[in-house]
Each structure stands twice: as structure tokens, then as C-alpha cells.
Amino acid sequence: MSVKITLIGAGSVVFAKNLIGDVLQFPDLADAHICLMDIDPTRLKVAEVMTQKIIRKLGVRATVSATTDRRKAVRGAKYVICTVQVGGYKPGTVIDFEIPKKFGLEQTIADTLGVGGIFRALRTIPVLVGLAEDIAAVGAPGCLLLNYTNPMAMNCWAVNRATGIPHVGLCHSVQGTSAQLAAFAGLPTEDVNYLVAGINHMAFFLKFEYRGQDAYPLLFKALEDPERQAELVRFEMMRRLGYFVTESSEHQSEYVPYFIHHGKEIIERFNIPIDEYLRRCEIIISTWERTEKDLIGGDGDIYVPAQTHEYGSYIIHSCETDINRVVYGNVPNRGLITNLPEDCCVEVPCLVNRNGLQPTVIGALPPQLAAICQTNVNAQGLAVEAALTGNREAIYHAVMLDPHTSATLTLDKIWAMCDELIEAHQKVGLLGEFKPTIKNTGRSAQGITDRVVARLHPAVNLSQECELTLTVENPRSENFSAEFSLSSTGTPIEVIPAVNVKVPAGESVQLPLKVRFVNEPQDQEKVLLSTDVESVLAIGATLTRRIVLKTTDATPAPFALTLAGFPAASGNISSNAAGVMVKIQVNDSKLPEVFDAAPWLTSRAELYFASPQGEHGTTFAFLPTSTHPTAKVWNYEINQFVEDNSIEAHVKATPIDYELEAFLPWKVLKMSQGAFLFDCRIWLLALGDAHSGGYTRLSADSGGERGTAHFCLVTQK
16 A cells, blocks of 8 residues: 655645655655645646656656645645745745844844744744644554754744654755765765764764764864855854854854854855845746746656655655664754753754654763754744744743844844734734733733732821721723722731722722721731732731830931841931931942932932821932032922022042931921931942942831831930
């Protein structure tokens, strides 16, 4: 019984002709049934006529059928060869080049990695996974998928992760490069043997030998040959890494950040053809009519070349005849290369016979080779994640980690470019919808921007009976309703009925609440907020008793602040009949020389003052410089600088800190002499020698929440 071999993407007729000719020139496969499938009926008809003429030319008993129905084509097939190009030259490839170029990103081939390769993967992986699912459902038992479609590593990785069917990715870069290297070394191809491993298009010749002897010295001699003008990028990478890589200089130049990004001089020096794939596609399209005539035989005949070096036919023949062969295949990394991630797609030698493909365990690559492969694997894995899960953020991450893109574009441009590429692909039907992200971020919007947030806001001071406010924000597009309850982790509170809340879509509500502690509360109490509704972020409140500091004319009250556990500032405060005196030492080692920024953008010490009831509060910001003995003063209540000379603000700055002494008269504070509330907030640019700056607040250090635990200063006589 003849074996059924299905060719998906048979409209790629030039490649199809070679594959079909290769298969049918094996006598053991001469009675095969060749099933052709393509979504383009015109190209499919050309492929069918071409195959019929090949059969007649070779005089074999093979049969052929053609269909646009993929599942029908796969049914009963023992081997499925995939050569599709999803999106074609137009619009797919043109989009991949034109939009990145707008953002300043140039490419050469853009089909394997880089932003072009990533978006080719995004539109191709769903098709290949669908094909793999068809194979699993209706293909012959053990049906083998032989994939020629780029981006090879991402496509095969996705097929393995989604379905796990038997498959192998096939490329001609290993056998093609081995012949090139033999020529560079001046050796007969048949006397050269080699060992190659890595990832597709970035696998390396770990061994290059002539009759068992290391022939790398001949390659390094060719490296320094001034007359050699070929493969300049690949030889340069061999110079730096010590090993020769498998794919062309055009490809290699966009897999690493060392060439295109650095401008015209480097591009010309290494003879890198920008937009090369566009040029090649245009030429092929312009000669299609002539090519079609040649393929179907204008004079009734057709030329069938000798078997090519493509692995596809040899794999099928070995599987059918049990003849041992070694081919290079792209397969899941299951312990094959130990210093690359498990299950990523690696390219290694594979033994083929009736038992199928049996990959060779390589072990560890030289560390520099594994490292440079990993830079490509990072982007590959994230692109696969995006394609299989619909997580839009993974697209940004894949492009962000691409070596060439990250060397060329800022993060803002990467995000904008991806947005435009996604939109362009969706507009022409090449991509479906992805799960939304928070705009201009790399985080999914799910569970973040659509999450209802409920928060308790505590009263200014903790007492046996406290007032709180419940705020519920509903960012969703539908109305929200829920029951909330309150409980205490410390002193019991009286049973409070459940709070029913209804919030219209896109709005928020505030509800006043009262809590009564059964006994006198501790200095700090936690009130919890809870609801049975899932996906609601319910935030309770920490209630802190107002801290009373006592001072005399001779003894100011001390205080201290920390930032991330490190001492940030320390000082003291006192008052007399004239006003309030504050002295603070701030550990900020990055003061500006002159003040030329908005008050909220520089180092500063902020002092909050209010009446004991929390009324008439205002905040003053003291803005020091390293060169001036006084600080500028900003009044947040009126949002402008204070010109009142009655406020004194003296500064002593050192390379590691500054000391602020401030005096504020009662009339400026709009209070009379007596007890008052205060808080201190510090903004640092640099904490010491190695720590970045940040914001810290005295009341937070005491366990309170923003605006709730003000200190109360009482002056004793």
C-alpha cells in the first residue's frame, strides 16, 4: 500500500517541485500518493499540473490529489510537509518591514527573529497549531510533521507545547554552510565531517574536520584573507566567539546587536543588505509568469533535477526502509543541550530509521555560545507565550528582549511599534484579539484595571468610638454591588451590620461608617474589611492613637524617620510664645547646587501643622541646596513660594547630609500658642552612597497611615 505524503502550502511551487522530485526519485517511494493543499486555488492548480508532469517524467506509479481543505488533506497521511507563509509577501512581510522602519529599526530578512520574525510567528503559530491538531485527530498513527516554515524555532516550540505530536523542523543551513566552509578551507566536501549544535540559524560548528583532523586552522586562515569578501558578519562572529555559525551573514546581522544598529559605516563595512528580503520577494513575484511556465512545462516537458540536499525526502525514506541516516533537525530540548532551557527548540544531529528521529545528546555548549543562543531563546519563548495564550504583554516582552531591537529603540518606541504592528495585522485579518494590557505597560489589564478596590480610611485619632470612610472604586464596564463586613484583629468591636454597596460602572462611592470598640482600644488597632465577592481588593485600616510628645523650653521633643529600614532623618521640635522651632538632620547625599526644579521634584523636608482638632492644617516644604545657607520655602496651602521674612530656614550642607533649622511664627501657622498637631515628611534624592532616595513620613514610622497619625506636641512649663 502506497504511503500518503501531504504537502501543506503546495502553492510554494518552486520548493514543492524540489521536495516532490526528491521523494519520487527513491524507488521505495515511487508509488506514494502526493496530496497537495493550498488556500490559493490558482497556485494549487499549478502545483497539481507540475506534480503530474513530474510523475510522468520520472515514469513512476505515484498518484496526486489536490484540495483546499486542510483536514481532508491530512486525513490518513503518514507524513505532512509544511511550507506555508501566512500573510504572504503582501501584506504580511511588507508590514513586518515598513512599520519598524518608521521607528528607525532596519532589518535584512526578518523571518526568524527580530520584530519581523516575532510577528511572523504570531500570525503563523495559530495556523501550525491548527494543522498539528488536525494531524493528531485524523492523520495516520504516528504521523510525522516535517516543518519548513519560518520562524523555525518558534513554530516548532509552539507545536510541541500545544500538541506534542511527532514533528521536526527542517532547514538547509547546516548542510549549506558545511559546503561553504569546505570551499573556504579548500577541501573536498566529501572529505569534511562536522558536529553542529545550537538553535536554528544560530547553531555552531563545534567540530569542523578533514578526515578526522581539526580543520578550524584553515577557517581562521580564511578569516584573515584580505581577498575574501564573503560572509563578513559570520567570519567576524567566529573571530569573537571562536566558532562558525550556520546561517547567512544577512540573518546573523539581525540576531545580534553588534552591526545594523551602529549605522552606515558598519553596514557598509560588513556588506549588510538592508531590506534584502523585500528585494528578493519583488524579483520572484516579477518573474512568476515565467517561473510558472517553467514549472508546468510550456513545451509539454518538465525538468526534474537530481535529488537536492533537503532532508525531507531522506527522513521519509529512512523511516519507511529502516536505512540509518543522520540529519540535522530542530527538536524539543529534552536534555539534549544542557545549558539551554528545557523544551526550547534546538538544532542537533538526529539518527533516522524506522524508529523515527532520535536526537543526539550534545551536553553543554561552550558557555559563550549558549549565552548568545539564550538571547534569541528569550525572545522566542515569549513570542510562543503570546501566540498560545493571547497575552498581549508577552508580545512587548519578546520584542523588548530581542537583541537588535533593544539596541536600537527606546522602550517607548518598542511599545508604540508593537501597538502599530498589532493593529496593522488585525486590520488585514492576520491576527486575532489579544487580552488587553494596562496602557503603555507590560502587565495584563486583567485583575488590575478591572478590579474593584474597596478601602477603609480611618479617623484622625483612635478613640473608643471612631469614624471611618469606606471608598469603593468600580473601574468595570458593568455595575457592581456587594456586601462588606468589618472586624478587628485586636480589641473586639461591636457587631456591625453588613454594609451593602452599589457602585455604577466606572464610578466610585464613599460611605461614612462608625466603629465602637467594646473596651478601651490599644494604641494601635487593625480593622479588617471583607467581602465574599471574588476579585475585589478589600483593604482595611490601621487605627493609631495620636502620639503626644512633651517638650519644655529647655528640652525639645526628639523624633526620627527611616527609609526602607535605614536612618533617613532625625530632629527635634519645640515651641515658645513666638512660634515653633524645628531642627532636622537629613541623610541626603545628592542636593542640587542651585534650585531650578519644581518643589515636588527635588530634595525637601515637609512640615505639616494643624490645630489639635486637625483643622486649618497646612504644609510647608523647605528646599535646600548644597551652596546656599538658606532654604527656599513652599506653602502647599497656596501653592507658591513664601516671601515672608519672618520664616527662618537655615541650612548647613555637607557631602553626605544637610541640617535644617527652621522657625515658623504662630501667625504664619494661623494658630495660637499651645498644643498642636504636626507631621514630618522627607523626600531624599540619594540615601548614603548606594541607596536611591525616596519618600518617608514620621507618622508612617509610628505605624499610622497617610494623614491619620499626626503627632501632638504639648509644651510644659
